[in-house]
Amino acid sequence: MTSFEVFVIAWVGVALLAVGYLASGPFGHFGRRRRARFDRVLDDLAVLLFEHDDEASLAAARIAHAPPKLLIEAVQSLALQLSGQPVDRMRRLFRSSGLERRVMRLAIDRRWRRRVQAAQLHYLVRHPEFDRRALLHDPHPLVRLRACESLTTDQTADHLADLMMRLDDVEHPVRESAQRVLLAAGPVAVPAVAEALSAGGERGRSALVVAAHLSDTTLLPMLSEYVDHEDPFVRGLVATAFGSSPPADAVGPLRLLLVDRDASVREAALGALARLGAHDVVPDVMARLADPEWAVRRAAAQVLTELGPAGMLALRLQLRHEDRYARDMARQTLDAAAAHGAAGIVPGPVGHVELEEFRQLESVVAGARS
Template sequence: MSVAAPAALLAHLALVEGALLSAAAAALVGHALHARRRARLDRARFAVLHRLTSLRLAEGTGRLSSALLRSMPFRLQVRLLQELAPSLVGAQRARLTELMTRVGVTERAERWCGSRRWWRRLQGLRLLTQLRAGAAIAPALLNDPRPEVRAQAIEWVTENPDPALIDQLLRLLDGSQMRGLLPVKDALVRIGRPCLGALTHFLSDRRGSALQAGLEVAVVLTDPMMFGPALTATTDEDPHTRALAAALIAAVGGTDAVDRLAELLDDQHPDVRAAAVRGLGRLEYWPAAAQVARLLSDPAWDVRSEAALTLKALGSTGLLLLHRALMNDDPFARDAARRVLDLPDARPELAA
């Protein structure tokens, strides 16, 4: 009896474990089949909803779509928004936003933006960005503690540019307020002309890293109204600021620009000299060719390289000076000229 009892107990345990494993397997198979059926049903429902909503948006009415959309799970409502929003503009985009607001998507997104969980705030803000809604909530998230949420708030402003919000974006260029300025600068560039006035005022009013960030944006956007602040910035004590300002006045162009760039060829910092000579090359200002040729003997390699490339860009006059530099007593000047003359499009017939 003492031997048979453990054997019976083990057999009983084996049966119980087998039953549990069978039940678990059945549950997994059942869940998989249910998920598969739900996925098929979702695809069918989504196809019908997508078609009807597209037609109603094109016709300018959303009554049928609204009733059908309200009966759908929230995940399908969001999917429909993500499918349709990128391809709609103008009145159709506005009707899509109105439709999503009517079925409660906008309200839920705004509620999520107030969540204590950062990923939920991010989800809500992404929905509001696609809806182009949430003007009362989204701007506050520009100061969110999470960088992911701040980046999405910046994206929201890009889609909904407003003078007050542009000013708020520019204030974020102050390095003391926010780390990671690339999304801010990218947003300002994408907004484009609407931010030119505010950016020009910003350049006149800032110093240090904030001014440098503003100059980087201004070099891309470039407008004549920026010339005054840029010209002032060429006298800044920071060489990086002077170099960026030189790039901006070169982008704007004009007589005053080439005169100032020629003066900056004698700046004490090599980065500024390189930016100045690069700017003269961009403007193809050949009367400065002799001044540029002097920089073939500059102690800084970047300056010598830019000087040689600029001379090549200045055409026949610059190429003649490059060939003369091949006979210069300074090995730096000879090397800089030789490097550029070995590039394609150099005209060896000028060597004589």
């Protein structure tokens, strides 16, 4: 092959690529036309779901002519955003248009992408023969994920055992999804979470994330057992959980966690105390201003600004602390608080605080310093 022939071959290749690239614009245009059609179906669906009966019936007539594949994709794109009356309308549409049967077929399709579609829409299916559990235990993680996410609150109660099994799913997003569904279910989920907590292991650890954010007092005794857990992540979660408990039950364990060997746990405990807002923890938080870990000091200073006048007063007293860093940390936090509009509290004398309250606070702080 001569050099000229090689040149011609190379540049003909370039030209072909260039023509292909240019031509892909019009092909993309066909894609846009399909997209426009999809958008029209979506608009009709929106009218059907949210408008008055007359307009809804007109939209229903138009939707009847839409290809089922396009329709199911349009429903799929709406599915997770629906709640209340639109869900009922959508369920009626599913029953009347045969989409319910279609979703049931999709749920047993061997192609996982079809099953993902079914998993996303399964909450609209009320057919007695429909096996929702199969989707929650599907071999493909995306199907399990979508099936978990699509569970409505009333359906969650029937599938607590399945969701518990998903708490130690091998896939992180599925575990997280199960946690979120259980959290959204609220008190209904408490027995299942308690059971998972007692099971221990990865499931117990995953259930702790739910328990930490459920704010249910019945779980507190079980959570207290984890205060000495070897994993700092678990102890941090326990601290977080106590942040949304009644102060009387939470302050004791949180005081223990404030002097935990792991800095992240101490930081989590500080965050929990900030949420509790209890004034009597001010001395414990003040002590953390001289913590060996910088992040804990910073969190402690921040928490003091969130504990109202008592915290602010404590911070001002820290300006005379013998530890330079505690002093500076207090100064910086007060400066920042002043910059964010707390100027009335920070710079002047404590005129805005009632004298009696000030004396009480002063004695609390003085006790802590001594």
